[in-house]
Amino acid sequence: MSWTVGELARLAGVTVRTLHHYDRIGLVRPSARTSAGYRSYDGRDLDRLQQVLVYRELGFPLEEVATLLDHPDADPVAHLRRQHQLLRARLERTQAMVAAVEKEMEARQMGIQLTPEERFEVFGDVDPAQYDAEAEERWGETEAWAESRRRVSSYGKDDWLRIKAEAADVERRLAEALRDGVPADSPRALDLAEEHRRHISRWFYDCPPEMHAGLGRMYVEDERFTAHYEQLAPGLAQYVSTAVQANAARQG
Amino acid sequence: MSWTVGELARLAGVTVRTLHHYDRIGLVRPSARTSAGYRSYDGRDLDRLQQVLVYRELGFPLEEVATLLDHPDADPVAHLRRQHQLLRARLERTQAMVAAVEKEMEARQMGIQLTPEERFEVFGDVDPAQYDAEAEERWGETEAWAESRRRVSSYGKDDWLRIKAEAADVERRLAEALRDGVPADSPRALDLAEEHRRHISRWFYDCPPEMHAGLGRMYVEDERFTAHYEQLAPGLAQYVSTAVQANAARQG
DNA sequence: GGAACAGCCTGACGCCACGTCAGGGTCAAG
DNA sequence: CTTGACCCTGACGTGGCGTCAGGCTGTTCC
Missing domain, CATH: 1.10.1660.10 (Multidrug-efflux Transporter Regulator; Chain: A; Domain 2)
Known part of the structure; x- marks a missing residue:
């Protein structure tokens, strides 16, 4: 195409x-x-x-985007991780701005004057592509992580095989639980769901329970993800979805 | 200063x-x-x-900002309302992008290929300051609202007096409830909290229960808001805060 | 087969929201 | 009365495109 x-x-x-x-x-x-x-x-x-x-x-800036994307040891997944992280930062920032506007409204309604510092504090680190201080830190964190991964990732293919194998193992055990008639909201199923979540968190991106629940929903809403599980065992998509969401509720 | x-x-x-x-x-x-x-x-x-x-x-664009701010019949509160609305739209958009990145990651992990349409759908209406189609609609909505308010607001001062009076009335009845020993989580207190929420929603900005709970927290965390209530009756800040949050839980 | 029309191409200039000097005045502290 | 931080006004530069201009391509419909 x-x-x-x-x-x-x-x-x-x-x-x-x-x-x-x-x-x-x-x-x-x-x-x-x-x-x-x-x-x-x-x-x-x-x-x-x-x-x-x-x-x-x-x-x-576009030039930086170019160097980022052309950087040799930044694979697609690394970029997605990074983008995910930056987007979440942006979410927080926007939420802070929403809160600031609400506070300002509320203050007006009550006839309260906010201090200038307060009113501008949300504009502190305006730039989403932060180079400065705090960004170094954030970068550093990611870089440290990248480093620690790069070592493992240096034998690349093997590594990927292991990750895939691990994932397949969890999925196989989930399928077994389903076959054995273990309820999707039982401790055993929830433990498997938790393993699933940890696997993602470890190899892909930080995946707190709440986000994991979102993925769970996707498994039954998006037919391709459904198919992935259904081909392992009929009914597995719904089973995993339920277990994952129940586990999120347990953790949260 | x-x-x-x-x-x-x-x-x-x-x-x-x-x-x-x-x-x-x-x-x-x-x-x-x-x-x-x-x-x-x-x-x-x-x-x-x-x-x-x-x-x-x-x-x-700055030029548009100028015309917005210099527009005669757009008072500060109207701007705050608008900004609030736009920020919430942005919040949704960012959330959509986060979700898209998560989906992409998940797809990669599973070896699933997303369709191009899917992968770009989140970039559809990139521009936060939307003029086009959908924006007309949103503007229209705001404009319609502004219109309907402008009428009321044409006698300006009276209107404000009424709003203030309404607010004062709710606050007075909350203070009475406190004085009468009515528990902050009782139906009567919750009903007053709900009235409080509706008052805000009606005159200032759409304030769903969840947001209202946030305001409730602020009433005890920010000393100036605390002071506003405390000067009406000692203990009222905590009382209102509790009632508002309990009401949010009831509504949600 | 040719005419119309949508779509593609490459310059080239324009614009917005500032960044970045240059060259020079102001002011509180020591 | 000097030093150093801060202020001023031009004036030019830059990034990320928008917007023509002038011309080729490709399909469709008569």
Whole structure:
């Protein structure tokens, strides 16, 4: 499958001019051109554009996005982890701003004057793409983590095999529990769900119970995820979904 | 109290250059100059700057911010309402992006390929300051509301007096309940709390129970809000806080 | 088969919201 | 009365595109 500029632009919600620009600066280049010189984007170009758009949305300058994406030892999953983290930071910031506006309204209603410091405190670290101090820290944290992972990840393929095997193991035991008639909200099922959650947290991204519950819902709402489980055992998708959500309730 | 450029810049988390720029384009002008030509900002300039920064953060072009803020029949509360609404929209959008990243991660882990449409759907309406279609709608909604309020608000002062009187009435009845020894988690107290919530929702901004609970917490955590209630009756701040939160639990 | 129309191309200039000097005045402390 | 932090006003630069202009491509419909 391949796309023309116009198609991709519509798909991604950007203008053609933007894609031209990204091509010129080498940020997202079409993998091919037609004989007439038309840009032709393929699946991997889409991958790339998606990553770019997330980072852009987060306020990174394009040049930095380029160096990030072209950095050799940052695999796709690492980027997703990072984006996830930054988005959550942004969520917090927006929530803080919402709270600030609410506070201001409430203060007005009561005829209370807030101090200037208070009123501006939410604008402190405006820039989402933080380089400064605090960001170093955040980066450092991620970098430390990346380092500790890079060691393990240096034998790459084996590592992935182990992760996959671990996941398959949890899934197999969940299927067994289902087959044995163990209720989805029993301690045994919940423990397996918790193992599932820890596996994700360990290898992919920090996944607190609440988020895990969200994934659980997805397993029955999105047919492709459903299919993944159903092909292991009929009824497993619903089973896992229930167990995961029950476990989240237990943990929270 | 007045501030120099540098002071205000530090306070508001912007650069001096930015303030110069806002002065030049007439967006935020210092209300005075010293004999030496130094800019001197007062309290109302801070108000203005704060409003500007919120709108800027929301992605509005500065020129539009100017017309918004200089619009005659948009009082401060109307702006706060609007900002609140826009921030909540942004919150939803960010949550959607977080969810999208999580889905992508999960898909990768399972070896599932998402469709291009899915992967980009979150980038649909990128611009926070939406003019297009959907925005018209949102604006329309706000405008309709503004209209219906403008009528009431046309006799302005009276209106405000009524709002204040209504608020005072609820507060008085809460104080009475406290004096009469009615428990803060009793139906009577909860009903008064609910009245309080409706009053806010009606005159200020949509305030669902959950948000109301947040306000309740603030009443005991922020001394000035505490003082507001304590001066009506000792113990009232805690009483209202408890009632409001209990009511939120009841409603939710 | 040709005309119309949507879509693609490459310059090139414009614009917004500042960043970044340059060159020079102001002011409180020592 | 000097030092150093802070202030002023130009003026130019930059990032991330928007917006023509002028011209080629490709499908569709008569």
